[in-house]
Amino acid sequence: MSVPRLRSLVLSSALLFALAAHAEEPAAAPPARSMQEILDASQPADWRPLDPKNTLYLELEAGRVVIELAPAFAPAHVANIRALAKGGYWNGLSINRAQDNFVVQWGDPAEDQAQRKPLGRGAKAKLPAEFARSSERLPFDRLPDADGWAPEVGFSSGFPAGRDPAAKTAWLAHCYGAVGAGRDVAADSSDGTELYVVIGQSPRQLDRNITVVGRVVQGMELLSVLPRGSGPLGFYTDPAQRTPIQAIRLAADVPKKERTPLEALRTDTPLFAELVESRRNRRDDWYKHMAGHIDLCNVPLPVREAEEPPAPAKKKPARRRR
């Protein structure tokens, strides 16, 4: 960090080899690995491929945004989103809202119900509220860290989540990149056509108040930079400000050679626990005070492109995909 241009906040990637033990550490503590070292040491089994049936591509002129859907938490919404995507519902519609430090949102901009695009075959106009689900028999990789919004927090199916052991419920948390289904005042008034993405400080007050359907795993920087709307709630006042949606497709409906083969780091492994600890207590030379804590929404959830597109299983088993 002797380069003045980088007189800057130092991230893990910048100090891979600056791992001198922190002065307050016990002398016997083993040297801690940085996040990058942990990722570099990961094995294929530490990663899971995204399921094309649960992967949505939002295609913009600027590029592709990849969303992982969460059928374990929002089965009815995910089924509807699959049907809407298959029918090309969003193709030609637009991103209509960008509210700073809150959300971007897309769907049909028409205010007049008569002018709104039909949902198409197989898509339902009415869905149940899927704000929370039973936590029984639900895998949950709990964080030990305290949280003000939920009795317990952690990860389920790779998603940041909250859990209430007394109520035996669990729900997805509104972290940066969370994708939710906009609704009216009635709890069951979302149909999955109006989707929003969190682009700022996590609005956890929305947890258990709206159906979270997934999260953006790649391409957030295509959404977070959209000009903010000047109308109420950040809606654009001039239709020309809207960002056109070229298409929203389920990866499974896209030819394999056009897919983005992604893998997400599993959250149920010792390696992931080590990664979280490396972020909870930064032991590199730059940090002078170890936090001793990490918030759910500050935990990185690494995603990487698979080294090669998955080959057809019958010809050549893709061993990394166990």
Place this chain on the structure above:
Amino acid sequence: MSVPRLRSLVLSSALLFALAAHAEEPAAAPPARSMQEILDASQPADWRPLDPKNTLYLELEAGRVVIELAPAFAPAHVANIRALAKGGYWNGLSINRAQDNFVVQWGDPAEDQAQRKPLGRGAKAKLPAEFARSSERLPFDRLPDADGWAPEVGFSSGFPAGRDPAAKTAWLAHCYGAVGAGRDVAADSSDGTELYVVIGQSPRQLDRNITVVGRVVQGMELLSVLPRGSGPLGFYTDPAQRTPIQAIRLAADVPKKERTPLEALRTDTPLFAELVESRRNRRDDWYKHMAGHIDLCNVPLPVREAEEPPAPAKKKPARRRR
């Protein structure tokens, strides 16, 4: 909310009159006011004018970003920033870094020390680390809400802050919009020339590790939309991607008619406590689950333009400015 176009997240402003009591509330509870109603009922004494000596204007082609400086927490850095601004240090330099969900940062992009812009008259090349200060005799409007990063959190001089009663220290928190002074590995290696602004989930792990000098109070949407850099740490790889800085000036050095007269809501009033509670427990019809909690960085800190520029005190006392 019957307009489909607004099938969306509902903010306080959208449901001003939808204040039916929540089903779980005790029957005797008085009707709660929304944030907008609270602001509408505010009195001049609930607001404080920004001090031109502590107000920095970052002038971009897209408009003005207004920063309130925090001399109570970073006196040496603020003094240096004032000197740098007076000398026109940043004029013609650029925003050189935008890392998604983290920070934007500006300063001198030159990597070669010999090519870097001289600091100018009155600016120091070396400053002390101002990560935390004594909490004794420091006004602190404490939030009752738990926080994982600090023993206590609240507001001091209008800034989100943490406090440790055992260590008798207080520090500014890295919330959305926080402005800090980039540094190298040495704690005292910042000179205030490289400033960054938080544009994503609050990176509270930086608290007590770097000097926070203030916060953006207007114009965040001019910074948060900047294209993200593709180099390490979000630095731009192509100089053409940098955003030129027309000027950074202290408001006190700007002719009065060119100033942006802003007032910030005071954080030491019953009205502010009511506002926080209105966000901690949303009682409008849209919310089905009251959080019973608010994170420090989710508390809104309203700022408004003064109804008229402050008149010179000798001629016409501006009564709102008590």
